Amino acid sequence: MKRAYNFNAGPSALPLEVLQKAQAELVDFKGSGMSLMELSHRSKEYDAVHEEAQSLLRELLNIPENYDVLFLQGGASLQFSMVPMNFLAEGQVANYVLTGAWSDKALKEAKKVGQTHIAASTKESKYKSIPSFDEIKLSENPAYLHITSNNTIYGTQWADFPTLDNVDLIADMSSDILSRTFDVNKFSLIYAGAQKNLGPSGVTVVILKKDLLSRIPENLPTMLDYRTHTENNSLYNTPPTFGIYMLSLVLNWAKELGGVQKIQQINEQKASILYNVIDESEGFYSAHALPGSRSNMNVTFTLPSDELSKEFLAGAKEAGFVGLNGHRSIGGCRASIYNAVPVETCEALREYMISFKEKH
Template sequence: MANRAYNFNAGPAALPLEVLQQAQEEIVDYGGIGMSIMEISHRSKQYEQINDETQQLVKELLELPSGYKVLFLQGGASTQFAMVPMNLLAPGRKGAYVLSGSWADKAYKEAKLFGDTYAAAASKEEGPLNLPSLDEIQLPEDAAYLHITSNETIAGTQYTTFPQTGSVPLIGDMSSDILSHRFDASLFSLIYAGAQKNLGPSGVTLVIVREDLVKESPKTIPTMLRYDTYVKNNSLYNTPPVYSVYMMNLVLKWIQRNGGIDAMEKMNREKTALIYDAIDNSGGFYEGMAVKQDRSIMNITFKLQSDELEKKFIEESAANGFVGLKGHRSVGHLRASTYNAVPYESCKALADFMADFQRRNG
């Protein structure tokens, strides 16, 4: 479609065009039933099929071993910041957190409301945006779990390998990079991800959890905030976000059709290299904000030499069909979010625009 914007929004973010077109075709009449998927009961066989199939797609794409349950919750990753310690932080234990940026900090602060916490490692405050190295992580003896944020959307930093934590459960917030690259999911006891970056539209939160970890949640927790409620009821205890799960189903099938995680990673590295090369080869006109070894393939943060140039860049890029390039309000500058569904062509167009802007303003 010629009138599609170059969408670099950080979330809600780009969705695959063919997924949107299929959803458009099915929005009034799903599967010949004469109703939209949004109109039918979540107890119907049609929705139960979507629910079960979407769980299976997650398991297949991540190559999950037996013993894991795939759940569909609501409330976004921000609710998981609370649910994790509510369910897993027992009295006398500490919730250990790797403080890698804004989102990890939010999870850490929320956990403090429920029990003892411990900063297992933290990013350096001075210099370029960075991640603590895995070697820096120090676990207390009484750790209930270790929480790590795989990708910091605001900083533009990303872990692609993860620590071996032995008997201490490893918890991962993978909201902004799940299914973008291959990793060993079996290292984790629990993974959570808001859908609106790499999985689908907002409204559903994916939780992948080892069943033995949440076999029985503490009885003092409200029903809707207990993991075992969703495990026992196959995510159908109450009305789920039906349309968001349906859209996730379509996105997962799109990933599968297009070669799975390995193909996504290959394309992500190729398309983000276009933009990083435009930054690195600019002779200082553009400057990357994250240290090179920690750079994300999902969120590219960069800046120019003055506020005036950045304002002009944002205005001219918007006039040329680019959306979402203004950096997060907490750090400013510029950011291009290049999730799975952002096409190679969009990244090529941005790299070309950056080169042209430099020629005219350098």
């Protein structure tokens, strides 16, 4: 079986070992005579999967006990609304750092709930960088500061995170969670759609500091109230059971690989393979993101002309590469090199990029 060179931005590559494990258990999960997809979410078999996924995530990310780990639905896009609905009180201001399309969408939803403030933005420079900490200017009475840790469309990523005094830091980590080590204690809430590094689409992980729960107003719609999910261990309604099962398999794979520290080393190696080709191409390839803000998850670049870009992408498709088209909003090319993308896949792209340049 020949596997594609998968650079899809999401849903994206899953580890082959995980897919094979799921395949082996698909029809009969651990002797139950049923697929995991057929099991009741109240069964002891599924409960073990649910608890293992939570436990592994806590272990891999070193999540303290004063945080809840939730498995929700609706993607990160629903979190754009849930965050201000739960934590933007009257008289307070939601602060947002704009670093790309997704942070812009998060701000748009917060505006529907209450007062907002743009604490920093790189929009005028076409989102080529991440603001410095000095550029972040909070409003009066800030409810929280929201950031997007990695920007898939523009290929930028926060190298480090600000430390705030008496202001809650909230992050959308959909596209780089589990890709590198970081201190969970800096954040009051982290959310992430699973379909980049954690598993298939349909599951959203939320890591929520328990202290925040006291701030939630009464009379929110039941499913949009974080307390509903913390009080019911993410089992108030039927959760995406198969997606959570796949998440647990991915987390087991990550642990066996050596944990997040090892994954970070591999991701840095993969990113350097591609950025070195770009930087050594004498301008034939141009990275969108500025050095210091470059993403280790999404390598975005352009060629000297649209015609060359189209030829590059057509040739790449013939060679077995998938998902290299840049986002429709900015064009060019994008290689999404999430955790499950092997080093060998990045090496194959490097060779194709070098040979294409030499040909032209």
